[in-house]
Amino acid sequence: MIKNISNLGDAALYCDFGKEVNKDINSKVIKLFETIREKNIEGINNLTPSYNKLIISFDLKITNFKKIKEIVENTEIKETQKLNSKKLEIPVCCDSSFSLDIERLEKKLNLDREQILEVFFNKEFFCYMTGFIAGMPFLGDLEEKMRAQRLETPRVKVPKGSIGLTEQFANIYTFESPGGWNIIGNTPFSVFDVTNEIEPNLINPGDEVKFKRISMEEYKDFDGK
């Protein structure tokens, strides 16, 4: 389980699950996240699960590192607990006006456009975490031959809805934002709903995501649901 607990500053606990990134370790992170969240521990004001870490932030006016560490160390995670996950299909259009970095990927991966898209659309992705900007999902895992680094110079503005690839991961830019991922397409689908305070994120950690290729006509006709 947790390999090491340390402090991140004076108002957060840093739970390290080791160096590796895989579904199994991430599921453990998510289970701990859900267990702690349900406990509603006084003073904890944020939980950030990621690939292989859980950061627990707290209000230093109410509690402190030692107290929260003790609680976490004595928290039992039900190994049998099933992940609360669902399967989703996200429409993506890869018209050349959207696939801003496909040529770069063709060169870097030594694959042609159709080969890259075939692998991408056949893949069943797993959501490791959400964040950076509101609702952005981090999805894995792409095979070795599909892994490229970020752009050398990140874009100042990546268009809203862009689908990006980096290393073994894919993401969706829920807002126009700076970013350095390789953009291959765009979804008309709203993955983050600012008006829904209960469940603003369509994709949550543990969910499975498949992308469905749509044409420019279908993209334009999309009714936003």
Next chain:
Amino acid sequence: MENNYFEIKRAGINTTFQDKGRNNLYHIGIPFSGAMDNRNFLLANKLVGNKVDSPVIEFAYQGPLLKFNGGKITITVTGDVIFRLNKKNKEIEGRCYETYQLEKGDEIDILSTNKSVYGYLAISGEFDLKFQWGSCSINTKANIGSNDGKKLTDGQKININQISSIKTNKKINYLNSKIENIRVIKGTNFDYFSEEGKKVFFEKQFIVSKLSDRMGMRLEGPKIENIVNTNIKSEGLLRGVIQVPPDGNPIIMLSDHGTIGGYPKIGVVASVDYDRLVQISPGSKIKFKEIDLSDAETLFKLYEMETQNLISQI
């Protein structure tokens, strides 16, 4: 009944509504936001007789010029701010941490913050604002909060729901202390940096870059050498975390930060110094000083006692 509102004749550079911010949303990508300088935010509300966590107007550098329309209202400005009141027959030089009455047609002109960044304007009453996840705080990056998540603009109206009457004028004597030495706790990737890099971090001065905003404070100066890896597997961020990207120039995460990041964390600013950190203006020099966890906890307790003490004096 007459409508009470402010007309924005000049919005200022980065004028937003802020309150205590939002909790428990990091996991979906939404940061705290909230007033950058918490102490000045609380003091502003107490001076006008509000609950201390009520929404206020936060401004950076140049503030707004507002014309008031409606019945009598009490206002105050906190921070280190130069402002003026334009009344029917006279101009009044404003003083921070005092209260003033505005009547129909009066204007408040917030000219600038003085060698600092953020200031606060509070009113005796309640702005008409939309709340999201329990907070009106505007996060312009995700367009969350009141005013459709956008900063205030020229010509807009700020509606006021309700004005509460205040009988006595209140004031306190308070001087914002400036700091140059920021106390820092070592970060989880401290050992990614060379001995020389660590020395540079704690011994050299850095300059606050113009590219700083509510999301982050960028620093320029001597480069911090990384000898392990300039990227880490993306993981959570917090206010005060100091990341060092491949170019070696540190960035300090501030209240509207991205919730996940992939650069090594060399340190985290101690909570005690956050209010004063955010007030350091571009071009100023800063230096980091290492402290340990128990010192950081004790210093924060003292700072918090001092804040409560100031509030109780009002």
